[in-house]
Amino acid sequence: MKRTLGTCYYPEHWPEETWQDDARRMVAAGLTWVRIGEFAWSRLEPNPGEMTLGWMDRAIETLGQAGLKVVLGTPTATPPRWMLDRHTDMLAIDAQGNPRKFGSRRHYCFSHAGYLEESRRITRLLAERYGASPYVAAWQTDNEYGCHDTTLSYSAAARTGFRTWLRSQYADIDALNSAWGNVFWSMEYRSFDDIDLPNMTVTEANPSHTMAFRRYSSDMVVRFNQAQVEEIRPHSSAPISHNYMGRITDFDHFEVGKDLEIATWDSYPLGFLEDRVGATPEHQRMYAQQGDPDFQAFHHDLYRAVGRGRWWVMEQQPGPVNWAPYNPAPLPGMVRLWTWEAFAHGAEAVCYFRWRQAPFAQEQMHAGLLRPDGQDAPAMQEVAEMTRELADAPEVQPGTAPVALIFDYASEWAWSTQPHGAHLNYFGIVFDVYRALRRAGLSVDILPPTALDFSEYKVVLAPGLMTLGSELKAALENAPCTVLLGPRTNARTHDFRIPTPLPPDFADLDVTVSRVESLRPDMPRPLVGGGAVTGYIEELEGEVPTILHTQLGQPCAVAQGNRIYCSAILDDTGLDRLMIALCARSDLSYRAMPVGVRTRRCGSEEFWFNHTDKPVETDMGTLPPASVLRRTI
Amino acid sequence: MKRTLGTCYYPEHWPEETWQDDARRMVAAGLTWVRIGEFAWSRLEPNPGEMTLGWMDRAIETLGQAGLKVVLGTPTATPPRWMLDRHTDMLAIDAQGNPRKFGSRRHYCFSHAGYLEESRRITRLLAERYGASPYVAAWQTDNEYGCHDTTLSYSAAARTGFRTWLRSQYADIDALNSAWGNVFWSMEYRSFDDIDLPNMTVTEANPSHTMAFRRYSSDMVVRFNQAQVEEIRPHSSAPISHNYMGRITDFDHFEVGKDLEIATWDSYPLGFLEDRVGATPEHQRMYAQQGDPDFQAFHHDLYRAVGRGRWWVMEQQPGPVNWAPYNPAPLPGMVRLWTWEAFAHGAEAVCYFRWRQAPFAQEQMHAGLLRPDGQDAPAMQEVAEMTRELADAPEVQPGTAPVALIFDYASEWAWSTQPHGAHLNYFGIVFDVYRALRRAGLSVDILPPTALDFSEYKVVLAPGLMTLGSELKAALENAPCTVLLGPRTNARTHDFRIPTPLPPDFADLDVTVSRVESLRPDMPRPLVGGGAVTGYIEELEGEVPTILHTQLGQPCAVAQGNRIYCSAILDDTGLDRLMIALCARSDLSYRAMPVGVRTRRCGSEEFWFNHTDKPVETDMGTLPPASVLRRTI
């Protein structure tokens, strides 16, 4: 499949007489795709039941005639104001019990049956109208599920839905009481209807209760998305996608992805840097105008898995955004770098958000490819360069990486339910391992916890996999390759209990976690030979040889053949040493990357990226600042 | 007009038999004014409709007979408990939707029609009774509008009032939808009655919505004050004032001031230092017992403008207060320094708050001129010194400063609605420029955005003027003097949209802001020649010569003749360099002040103030710590 570019466009924002010229300029810029429609409900149905689709017909026609392929979004992230009159209780309720009101977007509760039906209705109407359009070449459901903390809602609808869901999971209330250990503080229920949502309790709620609510809430997103897919499918053969947002982990993206043909995500490297990467101030200053060198790559690899090989960047930052704490401009070259990086990880398309900067409403300070006055914004030059370079670039060749890394949303919820130490979180643990793999020059495939076949990999890493199903456990036990586990592997059952025998209870390893410690982040425990434990360490029983240990003599990583158990959270130096040990046991060469430089193999191509603002010496020669080097291998 | 002193007194707090002695001691201390009544509603009307004004008659008589002039306050900042039974929905509602209950003060919503009428009623009764009193020489409306975050209320009354106000602004709902760009996220309304207040939205509300609510909320304060003035005017020829509080910017003080004869403010230099000045810890330590060297002066100059030349300090801190995070004592000499500073900026009167420290209720730790046991508190010595010095001091001579600085409340709301970078705020930007002018030894007039005649000034500065009306824009374009603009000049329309042509769109300058960046405060961009950009910078197009630029080559200030556009937020060193350039272009001499020393010209007098706790060498000789030097020029 050809690597293509696109943009996000809002015909409803601009006079109809400008559409044709916009379309012409998009084509001239080398763009293939134009996404439209995802916030347009109040223009599609200005009054309940009164459809005004003429403008949309003409917009699609205009764009399509100009040679563009349309991605049509369902507008369900922005129900119009009148929807609240029809469904007065459809708003989500926050954890403090307050309604999340109309006036921005995503103002609905996933559990609300009435709104779910409205979502089906508008989707059906669009699918019926445009399912056969020659120009509608892909669909997008809703927009950025879960963004703005919208997965979890503590509404009456959620409470009712949760009770029904619990009934389906546990059948009888005694089974639930027993599974959750509700005897503990006389928390036993006599009926499913006694169960409330786990917010606003005097002290923490039962973690089994919290974890069940997290699973339920994720299922509601899956259900919501599935309903739209069910409405589109009968009317259209075009692929269906959703545009996920970076580091939104409150629902299971893999489960939503099962109903889609293409996974897409919205990549805002500078926007993410302050709040989502979790980096030190030094790191933030170093990459303020480039973004973190691994954060986007991680998501690229994640959504390649979510899309089962087919994935896009649906929204690519082209300049300063409006919504981060600080909003600098990208260094010259970074828009090109980010675009090539996506392709290096196997993207089929990269769409820039947005075509023309809107001079009004919430995102008026969000850069586009055009300025509000219609002039080219700086990114346009780099888009032109991309268009030239893509002309003779090879097709998308994802290939298989030598290294697999499992990412499990349920483990994220489990760590969040019971981090044991303040600041500990699953995403951070997995991402730190990912970064260490990248510092080692390795390309990585991210896998869902439902992946059971590891035959193509030299290494499978499953850090922090707190809730581990029996199938995955068996698959890992039987994997022919090197397997790295821990910390906290298999530390909780599905019902959020500590299992007996004690974790990890992993067939190939004579290791038992006998006790767990969490530590202040400012009191690292240094390792013999370099590096340190930070924040978390387990005491181990068993006879497995130690490969890393603290200066106090505590093992941090033990290994038996090609099975490694890491019993601590390590700093970067410690992780680098662990990766060296891992490579040594797995027939992988460790290539130490210069600071800020990353490499990625994709089929027969190798890419090198310099994410710094200075030239860097590498094996491939000197890389200029903010630059990409492509070569065939 | 003679410079006079006064105090704030609460006869209702003390046994009636002590009033006469208190009055005698006030006169003996040289005080002219005594403000009373502003919290006394429960004693004026202990039960609804039952007026008990006898004690007030006697208090006024006693004070007046002793030779004091009374400032009579309306008691509307503290409605009695029974008022809530009459108007159960009169409380303000905070941004999280919670009522702000009875039990302290300012527990009312400015939008509440019923309470507005009660406010008129009590004001009318007082005006009728005391309007002709020979002793009531001035009035005060309410007390510290907006203090304790009370301008914005999210009540049902506010919602209803806001809808009515929007109707008056936009006439038809489509006009509003179009002006606000509500198409953006399907936020379009079908009726004004669909519009809610812009709080508790899922993510940020439309900034046009927020800005409109800010304008509405300010108008409600103006309306409330106006109503009291309307009740007093027919009955009294005494001037009417209000006592504004430092750095309260949620309503337009100039608009309120239009209905008053005198502006007064409440000056608590040590109380302000931690929370309101916005200074570094080092600065707070350096001035812990003196207060910031510019914060009071800024407000003096501001309220001289609000009062159109007539202004007072109604409450002057005389010792430790109770309400700041830390409450040290002023250095010996500071009470005198603060008093002279007010007079140097043109004050007609300075009243110390309060006469005797109350041993009960919320402010029992707030120092007065007397201790709770009736002994003189330390400030009394400095008051006595002031009285001696004032005996032969000249009259109030405000004069006109060579430099004008525009302060615009709407721009404060605009920056707060959309700061673009965390921590950026309009007050801070203007105040930093003011401080730089003071470090240059310049006296400053602050002007409202309605000032259109700059003929008496050598320089007009309008930093950060984000919303710029067409009249002011024309006046600045035509100003005969040097004009300094930027950053963000004219960046938004009245409806909070980015205008086209892009800002600043200023006739005399070939400058266009093509892109905007905000930066972490810990990553300054150094300037060539000293100083740095901190937090914010714009990219400029156009052909205007650069006068300051970063080491990366970006212009920060450009100048064309006597028009300067500053396109960045600069640190103090950068601002000093900008002021030097400004003076050079404006026939002004730049006098570099020693650290902590400030000077002010007032008519034919020049004052020098040493705000530090050490002696400082100046052109005028050595200034002792916490001292004032007066001279005729």
Place this chain on the structure above:
Amino acid sequence: MKRTLGTCYYPEHWPEETWQDDARRMVAAGLTWVRIGEFAWSRLEPNPGEMTLGWMDRAIETLGQAGLKVVLGTPTATPPRWMLDRHTDMLAIDAQGNPRKFGSRRHYCFSHAGYLEESRRITRLLAERYGASPYVAAWQTDNEYGCHDTTLSYSAAARTGFRTWLRSQYADIDALNSAWGNVFWSMEYRSFDDIDLPNMTVTEANPSHTMAFRRYSSDMVVRFNQAQVEEIRPHSSAPISHNYMGRITDFDHFEVGKDLEIATWDSYPLGFLEDRVGATPEHQRMYAQQGDPDFQAFHHDLYRAVGRGRWWVMEQQPGPVNWAPYNPAPLPGMVRLWTWEAFAHGAEAVCYFRWRQAPFAQEQMHAGLLRPDGQDAPAMQEVAEMTRELADAPEVQPGTAPVALIFDYASEWAWSTQPHGAHLNYFGIVFDVYRALRRAGLSVDILPPTALDFSEYKVVLAPGLMTLGSELKAALENAPCTVLLGPRTNARTHDFRIPTPLPPDFADLDVTVSRVESLRPDMPRPLVGGGAVTGYIEELEGEVPTILHTQLGQPCAVAQGNRIYCSAILDDTGLDRLMIALCARSDLSYRAMPVGVRTRRCGSEEFWFNHTDKPVETDMGTLPPASVLRRTI
């Protein structure tokens, strides 16, 4: 009385067939006591009125037959879910007005009459059933009153109760208005029914109002506990206890204790370190695996006073807990050290919490003596060592210390109502003095403010005693020993007013506090001779000789004979100097303890504890890390 050990056990958590073996292992480990029942309500009464006590009968029988003494807890900290159907308004309401929902524990409001009656009912049923049991050797009421911030509730029940309580205190509303100074901001009430709770006011509530609510709320806890005692007493001669939690100060533990025979507390040295000790990060790192060297001792001495000599540790941390921000493991030796420390301070029993780690619910990560899989956890070795050592240890001999330190819960509320400087708090001030006494090698008795006989002491210290009743004042004035007062002694009346004459108004001292300053913590005022004032200092009038003063010449401590008034908050060096002066005036020898080493005399025994992780040289020779030295004197 023999020093004994015990544990906390939850038979309802484990299969009945395991109880006997558990009991056998407890006895084998040398344990005497087993506490049960305190969270078991849903198993004792699974449906309203349906009692299922058979299992409890058998559990008591099994444990008792094995040779254990049972402490039976009333289960009122965990009302079952059905209780909320019977009493829909029984939940506490937090200060923001939100209900504190079911799903954890302590979900009740102390003011709720219906729940109070339910609490009496279940207590009565248990007392009737087990009051005569030969195995029930002690009772525990409820569990950790006030934990999770549950003393203060802003419910309708609390509002009603508060009004009734105020009526009983003030009889007539004018008396209350006058006492509180409600005239201040027109806060006067016309009826007790006008009075609301002091939360959610626009700015701070009247401190008299707040303080009254604090007193009321404490009284409600006393009433709740008293009701249970009244139900148990007629049926049982076994002593009744409550297990207080560390640094819970929202109710008066002495007042609750008056109705009990034994005071017990729950000692979690590592759990307390981050949030409750109030120490610097350096200190927290130094003692991360040992706990603060004084915090437990302080509580031991406190509960010895609460129990009028009879006290236990009811819950002793045996390994990592689950609920602190960070949860490290104790250093080897610390469980033994903590146990001996309790005995050194006069404990009759130390019970480890808990027997076996529960693999489910909120505390699944809370270590027990057994692991979740039933294996011995590391603490078991130290318990075995304790059992061996206790075999020939002497009986409990509390004795009397040479030094008395008064701790007054009302002063804690008073400081919290009006700290005057951010971060100032009474507990911290008293604890800092306690630590200084311990650094001086002194053993301390803590006394309630009702203690009036100081004849056995060489020194009485009463730091920060803000509200001082007339009886205690007279007793201190007449004390034959050295008395240390201040700062803020007698600074407020019972109604929270500043008294006249001004404080301290202490017969034997010619000292008047004429003014008070609070200071930023980062601007200490150095003392001549070492040490510094931090955060708070008073200006003094009077003729008493100064013993400590700042480099600015301000007195910080003055002394007249054996009366010392300390007018500032001092840092550790300053306090050490004050203790040296104190010892010199009191015939006490000052023994400077090495860092982290503490000593305690108990009858004829002297104990030395090394709380550090390194060997330390002392007068007694080298103490190994985390070690105890016992000797007879």
